[in-house]
Amino acid sequence: MSEFEYGALASGLTRRFFLEKLGKVGGTAMLLAGMDALGFGIGSAMAAPPKLAGTPKKKKVIVLGAGNAGLSSAYELTKAGYEVTVIEARSFPGGRAQSARKGFSLTELGGEKQTCDFDDGLYINIGPWRIPYHHHSTLHYTKLFNVPLELFNNDNDASFLYMEKGTGPLAGKPIRKGEIAADALGYSSEILAKLSRQGALDGQLSAEDKEKFIEFMVEFGYLDKKDLSYKGTPGRGYLIEPGAGTNPGPGKPSVPYKLNDVLNSGMTKLLHGVADWDQQRTMFQPVQGMEQIPKAIARNLPPGMIRFNTEVQQIRQSPSGVTVNVVKDGQPETITADWCICTIPLSVLKGIDNGLSPAFKAAMEKCAYAPVGKIGLQMKRRFWEEDHSIYGGHVFCDNPDINNIAMPSTGWQSQKGVLLGYYNFGPSAAKVSAKSPADRAAMAVDYGQKIFPAYKESFESSFSVAWHRVKYNLGGWGMWSDEARATAYPVLTEPDGRIYLAGEHLSYIGGWQAGAFESAWQQVERLHARAMKG
Amino acid sequence: MSEFEYGALASGLTRRFFLEKLGKVGGTAMLLAGMDALGFGIGSAMAAPPKLAGTPKKKKVIVLGAGNAGLSSAYELTKAGYEVTVIEARSFPGGRAQSARKGFSLTELGGEKQTCDFDDGLYINIGPWRIPYHHHSTLHYTKLFNVPLELFNNDNDASFLYMEKGTGPLAGKPIRKGEIAADALGYSSEILAKLSRQGALDGQLSAEDKEKFIEFMVEFGYLDKKDLSYKGTPGRGYLIEPGAGTNPGPGKPSVPYKLNDVLNSGMTKLLHGVADWDQQRTMFQPVQGMEQIPKAIARNLPPGMIRFNTEVQQIRQSPSGVTVNVVKDGQPETITADWCICTIPLSVLKGIDNGLSPAFKAAMEKCAYAPVGKIGLQMKRRFWEEDHSIYGGHVFCDNPDINNIAMPSTGWQSQKGVLLGYYNFGPSAAKVSAKSPADRAAMAVDYGQKIFPAYKESFESSFSVAWHRVKYNLGGWGMWSDEARATAYPVLTEPDGRIYLAGEHLSYIGGWQAGAFESAWQQVERLHARAMKG
Numbered sequence A, B: 001m002s003e004f005e006y007g008a009l010a011s012g013l014t015r016r017f018f019l020e021k022l023g024k025v026g027g028t029a030m031l032l033a034g035m036d037a038l039g040f041g042i043g044s045a046m047a048a049p050p051k052l053a054g055t056p057k058k059k060k061v062i063v064l065g066a067g068n069a070g071l072s073s074a075y076e077l078t079k080a081g082y083e084v085t086v087i088e089a090r091s092f093p094g095g096r097a098q099s100a101r102k103g104f105s106l107t108e109l110g111g112e113k114q115t116c117d118f119d120d121g122l123y124i125n126i127g128p129w130r131i132p133y134h135h136h137s138t139l140h141y142t143k144l145f146n147v148p149l150e151l152f153n154n155d156n157d158a159s160f161l162y163m164e165k166g167t168g169p170l171a172g173k174p175i176r177k178g179e180i181a182a183d184a185l186g187y188s189s190e191i192l193a194k195l196s197r198q199g200a201l202d203g204q205l206s207a208e209d210k211e212k213f214i215e216f217m218v219e220f221g222y223l224d225k226k227d228l229s230y231k232g233t234p235g236r237g238y239l240i241e242p243g244a245g246t247n248p249g250p251g252k253p254s255v256p257y258k259l260n261d262v263l264n265s266g267m268t269k270l271l272h273g274v275a276d277w278d279q280q281r282t283m284f285q286p287v288q289g290m291e292q293i294p295k296a297i298a299r300n301l302p303p304g305m306i307r308f309n310t311e312v313q314q315i316r317q318s319p320s321g322v323t324v325n326v327v328k329d330g331q332p333e334t335i336t337a338d339w340c341i342c343t344i345p346l347s348v349l350k351g352i353d354n355g356l357s358p359a360f361k362a363a364m365e366k367c368a369y370a371p372v373g374k375i376g377l378q379m380k381r382r383f384w385e386e387d388h389s390i391y392g393g394h395v396f397c398d399n400p401d402i403n404n405i406a407m408p409s410t411g412w413q414s415q416k417g418v419l420l421g422y423y424n425f426g427p428s429a430a431k432v433s434a435k436s437p438a439d440r441a442a443m444a445v446d447y448g449q450k451i452f453p454a455y456k457e458s459f460e461s462s463f464s465v466a467w468h469r470v471k472y473n474l475g476g477w478g479m480w481s482d483e484a485r486a487t488a489y490p491v492l493t494e495p496d497g498r499i500y501l502a503g504e505h506l507s508y509i510g511g512w513q514a515g516a517f518e519s520a521w522q523q524v525e526r527l528h529a530r531a532m533k534g
């Protein structure tokens, strides 16, 4: 499941429902490509960068963009003996992999300037924030450059679910996920164990397997061994927690909800037998922000190789080389090279005078970019830890404008912290992004207050981003429909003359840094094979 | 579930089976009290220490033992104006909360001296190693004294299960837990969804709830929406992981095992709908070892308050005070006080000339102490991360001598690491502890080699402990049968004259530090109420 689907699911939007809604808004560049846009890929296959052996004949490479794809291209090519120049419009490396902290500023297209005012040491990862254990390429660079990692708590049974649109007594109340999980699975196990005992599986399972199956259900659902009933389990929590002496002594166990109350709450849609591949434990984050990864790669490039604050305005090529016209501080300049690796997001690239072939231009149009919004809220007190014993993880809700409130997986037990106040997608992201930064914060804080009594009184300052309104991105990540994946996508993975495209959008790990790295590795390898020939 | 049950379950020992085995060995002091010994408590109720207001009339307190119970007693009493002396037989604070690192040495009763030879910075928590998020008392002290915490990865679907005693094709092979979970729950969901559709629940659920229930099963088990069948899920992993471009492109999903192969593997007994209360995420560990907690408390006591290397040999009391005879470096000394808090484990206390009442002496006999063993293995390479993408978590196996191999939740991606090579209990702990440290390590390494091809070649050095053979503990933790809980335990929670017992054994959070802290808090509060009167 991608970051995107994750959001859609969490807010109770099924794929179909979500796309129906999209359909109504349809037609603008920021919208999604259709039903199968959601089917895009989810993992990481290359564990190490390609080995680029030998001396290339033509060595000058211009890399456009200093996000993770551009940085890793530059690093691997430099190591192999290429002469690399990196052109980057922003003043810092990392592209989307950026963290907002004191002094960081952002002006969205047509928006007012925000300058982050968090306390020193506090930050929010406004772009990428987590790394699954199987993203080998991302973890290759953290290891290579000693970027310290800490665990990202992506699944916390002690955290709340909050469903306003459910029915019954649990709707509109913050309920701990572990309680829902225990009861939904306890009752299911009870039903299945009893049906098995009554013979419902006799055609399917041997007598021996049937007993093993019942035993599994008993263990799994914490059933009473004798009558196979579910009566609750300590794992769902206590009314009075066990303690010392005779009072509280053993404490008082909590009481299960009724099965139909659980079903009507709408919360069961957040329970899965195993986590989706992309959302799977173990997850990491770099200590002190995701930007530590691109910063580390950039530090390991020759000084001056990246030309910051330099915008690509025109790209041209001839049979013998590539010419790029850039502007820095209003000053135009022309740079030539033998090869070009272009990592500019397609949403941006197609608006540039790029000189690409008609086939490339047509293919680029088939990639839609996701509207995505995030907001960081600095809280003067970690009430989620202090008052609720929630350490990291997410609160999922069924208001798609909010969708996901996330507690930080760092700074445990310290005084202040920055919450993720919403993580919205698609039409909700578009809607919320029309508000001013202050109004976005007010909306987020009002909603959070319904879940945490200390939300509003603890709020100090905010920083928000709407990626579809960010100049050099125009969207969170690229999305391909099945049809576009089959037709347009393969076109763009080939070189156009001497120009190679790279970036998360040219992978099946879209919306993840691993997609950017592995796409870069692949294109660099191809470029090298050709440059060895001449 | 206690640390103990956890072990028993993990190694595939059901309660009954486990106790049958115990019954055969029975009779020795190190063995368990019986069937219901396993029913003991599991949580933490007091969130903050008692407020001890006012000026006590009699202020001199002698605290026996500087484990977590003794240290927290001393800290809270000192704060309230008492004059405290702490007597500790060991040369360091913390009791069981100790970490083995370079230079740390231990000589078990009748054993040879081990001195830890791990590289600088590496360690193993040979006693307590994890703190559930709801252990409010333990987390009270980490917060109060700024002990940095990091997440302890207690559940890792990417880690292996290894069951030699199962049958079928999965037996004797390391299998990732997530694969077993996906398939067992996928098939179960399929069965239940299909039975529901066929009407098996029509008496039980309304038509609407039935549809919600089927929808839940579809989400939970990743079923095909149309035919309700389970065909695998990306969450169980890939044969070829998705990547960049068109090759690997979308990658190649893995293929589910057969239901009866999964059942026959014996691995389903490790799957639970929610984690048991004590084993629940979120879990923490102090950065650089559990000993950081007692060290922090000790640092916050007046200098010299703890008298180390001082063994209690005799305890006496009169209506007006308590007299304790101690020995340091062969020199006897007598110390008097108004009150005594005794945190010496009952296993040790009953062997001391303690002067307690006959009722206390009888009650102490009813508490059995758990045989428990752990071994740390320093590996020169983190092959579990590098070769298998396993970052933290446990490998569970059905050899009770090993039971649990655990990967460290710290030092991610660094060069070396210390694995927990076994965590054994009961008869297995007794059996393994009879070996020399070198033979224990050889046994652990031989076994690990069956699971990880690089185990043996990576092994550098070991440090093991058998808690039942450790002089000032004589067991891992106290265990109460139901009968003893009802009769003997309440006796010991009352004062015996001017002596108050405290420690993990006097709680329903036995085998956890929270039990020690909360028992101390409770006794300190009672002592204070009495001291206020005179």
Ligand SMILES: Cc1cc2nc3c(=O)[nH]c(=O)nc-3n(C[C@H](O)[C@H](O)[C@H](O)COP(=O)(O)OP(=O)(O)OC[C@H]3O[C@@H](n4cnc5c(N)ncnc54)[C@H](O)[C@@H]3O)c2cc1C
Binding pocket: A003, A064, A065, A066, A067, A068, A069, A070, A087, A088, A089, A090, A093, A094, A095, A096, A097, A126, A127, A128, A129, A130, A131, A138, A310, A311, A312, A313, A343, A344, A345, A348, A352, A372, A374, A467, A472, A473, A475, A476, A477, A502, A503, A504, A505, A510, A511, A512, A513, A514, A515, A516
């Ligand atoms: C909200 C959000 C959450 C995410 N969560 C995760 C996550 O948890 N984990 C994860 O691994 N990934 C996550 N991602 C995805 C990840 O951020 C991207 O896949 C990855 O960073 C993309 O790298 P890139 O190099 O392909 O593109 P970019 O980082 O966008 O780099 C492109 C570069 O080109 C530059 N550029 C653009 N136009 C010009 C121009 N005209 N001239 C010069 N330079 C130009 C840009 O400034 C930028 O530096 C998330 C992304 C978003 C938006």
Ligand SMILES: Cc1cc2nc3c(=O)[nH]c(=O)nc-3n(C[C@H](O)[C@H](O)[C@H](O)COP(=O)(O)OP(=O)(O)OC[C@H]3O[C@@H](n4cnc5c(N)ncnc54)[C@H](O)[C@@H]3O)c2cc1C
Binding pocket: B003, B064, B065, B066, B067, B068, B069, B070, B087, B088, B089, B090, B093, B094, B095, B096, B097, B126, B127, B128, B129, B130, B131, B138, B310, B311, B312, B313, B343, B344, B345, B348, B352, B372, B374, B467, B472, B473, B475, B476, B477, B502, B503, B504, B505, B510, B511, B512, B513, B514, B515, B516
């Ligand atoms: C293998 C193992 C794993 C564990 N895992 C966890 C875990 O993951 N998380 C967790 O929270 N808890 C865990 N625990 C439990 C935890 O360690 C204990 O509950 C807690 O540390 C007990 O504290 P205490 O003060 O009651 O006893 P102790 O720490 O045993 O303190 C008693 C003190 O008395 C001293 N003493 C004994 N005899 C004398 C004498 N004659 N004279 C003077 N002093 C004496 C001892 O030296 C010791 O310092 C584990 C324990 C073990 C053994």
